[in-house]
Amino acid sequence: MKEFDKNNPFMTPEGYFEEFDRKLLNKLSQGKPAIPESDGFRIPQGYLDNLNQNIRQKFDASEVKAIPITSYKKYYYAAASIAAIALVVLGLNWNSSEDIDFEDLAHTEIETYFEDNELGLSTYEIAEMLPVDELEISDILSTQLNEENMLDYLNDNLDNFEELNFEDNE
């Protein structure tokens, strides 16, 4: 049997295999946006070559600038001292304002205080502190009593007038 010609009769377009990789990758990335491999930034020409020199200049400038700061240090201390003294004087003036005493409190404030706070004092303790000599009966009772009413009350409720011990007052 006559052998077939083994020469491949098929041909490919020119450059097909060279382009195959790129086409395949393009197809693989279809629908899936590829992130660009470079970011598009560039450096000005010669920038990196001069960087060392630029840093040295900046460094020297920052060192030179530092000198006046130390030489003016004493003035900063002086300014700080003056400011401190001014603050102390102001503070003292502020504190020397007239002292507030009990008389400056409004009566309503005192009443409110007693109403709002539990003093923890018994009736007897309060009675001891009250200046009885300065008190009038009218300070305690709102209804005015006349002598006649008082005598009637005593007649009705007291068996023995002696108990009242009026002797010293006679």
Place this chain on the structure above:
Amino acid sequence: MIAEKTLVQQLKQPNSQANAFEVLVDTYKERLYWHIRRIVLNHDDTDDVLQNTFIKVYKNIDGFKGDSKLYSWMYRIATNEALTFLKGKSKRLGISDRELQDRVIDNLQADVYFEGDKIQLKLQKAIAVLPEKQKLVFNMKYFEELKYEEISEILKTSVGGLKASYHLAVKKIEAFLKED
């Protein structure tokens, strides 16, 4: 390339400090530049922050105990400087952090040092709306190609947490890019 340990020792010695600092700047300037640039986005602000970062490193090198690697210590300083810079800027302008981000993104189109196309601009918008940690992790992993272990040392976060943050960030960015 000079060994990190030797470089640190030289930076701490007054007689070798200046030369060692130049080596330090030359070694790390580009990596730190891109790290800062992707946070603050604008070249001039990046320049300020980068210079301040190196000055801070120089001034504080005596305090570097070697508990972490030098580069992760520097990355940490750069990250803090960049975030502090942004906070200070929004405060100076009297706007919120988010409003500042929006403003910077809007300015990107007119930025001569940004030559991104439409999709790259959209990518920046997508990154801008991410929470701070996700934003940092995405940039460090995707663009700076740092390993999770390295990011973990810089941000002081567990590798597991970082993987979750990165995964979430990628999902959000893809969803954002899909939007019309």
